[in-house]
Amino acid sequence: MTQFYSISEIEKLDKIYRANLINSISGLKPANLIGTKSASGQTNLAIFSSVIHLGANPALLGLIVRPAMVPRHSYENMRETGFFTINHVQKDITKKAHYTSAKFDKNISEFDVCGLTAEFQNDFFAPFVKESSIKIGLKLVDEIPIKLNGTILMIGKIEQIYFPKEIITETGNLELNMAESVCASGLETYYMPYKFAEFPYAKIDKLPQF
Amino acid sequence: MTQFYSISEIEKLDKIYRANLINSISGLKPANLIGTKSASGQTNLAIFSSVIHLGANPALLGLIVRPAMVPRHSYENMRETGFFTINHVQKDITKKAHYTSAKFDKNISEFDVCGLTAEFQNDFFAPFVKESSIKIGLKLVDEIPIKLNGTILMIGKIEQIYFPKEIITETGNLELNMAESVCASGLETYYMPYKFAEFPYAKIDKLPQF
Numbered sequence: 001m002t003q004f005y006s007i008s009e010i011e012k013l014d015k016i017y018r019a020n021l022i023n024s025i026s027g028l029k030p031a032n033l034i035g036t037k038s039a040s041g042q043t044n045l046a047i048f049s050s051v052i053h054l055g056a057n058p059a060l061l062g063l064i065v066r067p068a069m070v071p072r073h074s075y076e077n078m079r080e081t082g083f084f085t086i087n088h089v090q091k092d093i094t095k096k097a098h099y100t101s102a103k104f105d106k107n108i109s110e111f112d113v114c115g116l117t118a119e120f121q122n123d124f125f126a127p128f129v130k131e132s133s134i135k136i137g138l139k140l141v142d143e144i145p146i147k148l149n150g151t152i153l154m155i156g157k158i159e160q161i162y163f164p165k166e167i168i169t170e171t172g173n174l175e176l177n178m179a180e181s182v183c184a185s186g187l188e189t190y191y192m193p194y195k196f197a198e199f200p201y202a203k204i205d206k207l208p209q210f
Numbered sequence: 211m212t213q214f215y216s217i218s219e220i221e222k223l224d225k226i227y228r229a230n231l232i233n234s235i236s237g238l239k240p241a242n243l244i245g246t247k248s249a250s251g252q253t254n255l256a257i258f259s260s261v262i263h264l265g266a267n268p269a270l271l272g273l274i275v276r277p278a279m280v281p282r283h284s285y286e287n288m289r290e291t292g293f294f295t296i297n298h299v300q301k302d303i304t305k306k307a308h309y310t311s312a313k314f315d316k317n318i319s320e321f322d323v324c325g326l327t328a329e330f331q332n333d334f335f336a337p338f339v340k341e342s343s344i345k346i347g348l349k350l351v352d353e354i355p356i357k358l359n360g361t362i363l364m365i366g367k368i369e370q371i372y373f374p375k376e377i378i379t380e381t382g383n384l385e386l387n388m389a390e391s392v393c394a395s396g397l398e399t400y401y402m403p404y405k406f407a408e409f410p411y412a413k414i415d416k417l418p419q420f
């Protein structure tokens with residue numbers, strides 16, 4: 001049986017129920033840890049499911065932040081210093097990654113309280129997560145306000161990447177199942193992917209039978 | 211062994227290899243079909259992996275489009291008519307969904323050539339995908355240019371949603387594994403999720419042992 005809701009019915013739903021429904025209806029989301037450091041040297045780590053690919057050349061990724069909500073330490077550090085890291089959540093650190101979302105004081109590092117390790121390498125300003133296998137160092141290059149709801153699209157240019165050599169294919173794709181990268185749905189549920197299909201670049205003169 | 215690339219090394223990589231690497235490094239992406247109809251009545255369907263949750267109240271989703279690339283029929287129809295649908299790709303329609311990315315002429319409907327069914331319901335202007343179990347009807351409410359690379363963030367307000375009654379939990383989360391919603395990595399690889407963890411809302415006074 002199909003459940004149908006119109007916008008007027010959605011707006012009448014209980015607040016938490018509606019938030020969970022709308023957070024899960026867009027589909028599976030990548031689970032990433034955002035690493036930052038304040039100008040005074042305080043590290044910060046927070047889980048985000050709003051990382052998005054914007055383009056390969058230049059290599060740009062985006063991230064939606066809600067600065068009106070506490071904690072907003074990641075956002076403040078990104079603006080103050082211009083640098084951040086994106087680190088994949090792997091299956092074995094999912095619990096630690098989830099709890100970085102608790103509202104810790106700014107002078108507390110989520111690395112310490114959640115049992116993850118800040119790693120500084122190749123002169124990059126922001127901390128990587130040592131336990132993550134896929135890591136990206138980015139420079140903040142634009143900040144686009146989304147006026148409709150007060151969120152902001154933060155845009156980073158990729159400056160450094162790290163991944164296990166054995167997970168890249170001959171054509172440059174990363175095998176995310178080998179990396180055990182996880183995805184999230186809503187605000188509390190985590191999924192592991194398994195690969196079941198690969199198709200070539202689609203051309204109109206080479207369509208398969210459906 | 212870890213592979214490290216700096217930005218100068220990334221820029222020297224073969225173009226296709228680099229595109230695949232940067233398209234897969236941000237993590238798993240939701241696979242969705244975007245349904246539109248032109249003012250003259252021509253339906254269009256295209257697979258996108260750039261849908262993003264922007265907020266639950268108002269219920270807003272975003273979509274990154276690259277209007278400089280052909281085909282751009284989805285983008286043109288969205289602007290011309292103000293409406294579009296987001297339909298989850300389920301495992302059993304993944305192959306059909308993938309081939310909607312071929313460069314068909316504007317007077318050809320991807321519904322027809324890829325073997326999917328356009329469904330009109332509850333007076334919504336744009337076509338839903340009958341074969342999808344989770345479907346969202348949206349009104350285009352903003353269009354934000356990303357000047358750094360010529361892409362555009364299209365913002366839709368949710369007007370209608372459809373999902374199977376049996377996949378919603380008591381708290382309003384959709385069980386995406388029950389819906390067999392798939393995610394994508396890069397441009398050619400598809401993954402099925404299985405749920406392995408759920409955690410409560412994180413509070414600093416209720417941290418688990420790590």
